[in-house]
Amino acid sequence: MENGEGSALIDLVRRARSGDMAAFTDLVRQHHGRCIRYAERALGSRADAEDAVQRAFVRMHRALGRYREEERFSSWLVAIVANECRAMRRQSGRRLRHEIADDEAVQRAVADPPVSDETVRIERAISRLDPLLREAFLLRHVEGLSYREMERVSGARESALKMRVMRACEALRAFLEER
């Protein structure tokens, strides 16, 4: 498979595209956890993340006919999730907070299941990023999208995206070095 993903995955995609709901269900199972994790970080709320991810999968199913196999399916799907997260932020009129006073996602991370202090620190630092910087950082360095794939999400050019990623990294370093 030229895009680096396994033949089993592409077989599932083909079957889902032809209307096989069992294959589509397997696709959901395989990618749901990753999508939830991205959306939770992007939106700061588990409940909102679940809504956004559900809408993303519906949208993905509609768009299966447009998916081309030379692209990475996982990246294509994450781009759709990222778009739904953006749409949800706009529709709710909510601005993601820079402060972490009631960051639901981080509190949940601490409580269930219990996680290390290092995990809390990095998750909290990411939650403090400006939404655009956070999106750029997550897509590039957590989800592993290429800049070309990221252009599809934001509409911004590669040079602007690289600047956002660099600024995100600088901000994260500053947050992590705080006492």
Next chain:
Amino acid sequence: MSDEDDRIPPTVAEAMRHLRPPTEPDEQQVAAIVGAVRRDRRTRLWGGVTLAAAAALVLMLVKPVSRQAELPEPDTAARSIVFEIDAPNAHQVALVGDFNAWDASAHPMTASAGRWELSVPLTPGRYTYAFIVDGESWRADPTASLASADDFSRPSSVVVITPVTTPMTSTSVRQ
């Protein structure tokens, strides 16, 4: 900007080793998603049936009635394709592509809560298309594959419509 500017600072890279991994699949949520997809499919199917019925009615009215009804050519049957894009600050969005000669006035889109949408009947084939926001900003479709740089100088997307293979029955019609 060089590749070095894309490197993660060591402090951040070390901290990222402690990021939470993806969650385990939640079967309740998986079931909810599949249910939502099934409902969406039914809604789109009925929309397609309505479109086909309307097309058949037009066909009957404009074509001469003959004793032996003609079977439609399944390979050329148009299908209703939904195009959508998020542009909440836009005042107008146009769909352009090689199916409308890239004419920005041919397919104006309609907005709902910041999402612009339009259904277009397309026969099987490969189409390159894009969205023009407020008459000047070109955007590709986030859900579709990007057209290669050789296809078009501006950001654009590709959609491939496959032929419909559903068999249809014929009936004889009295003239």
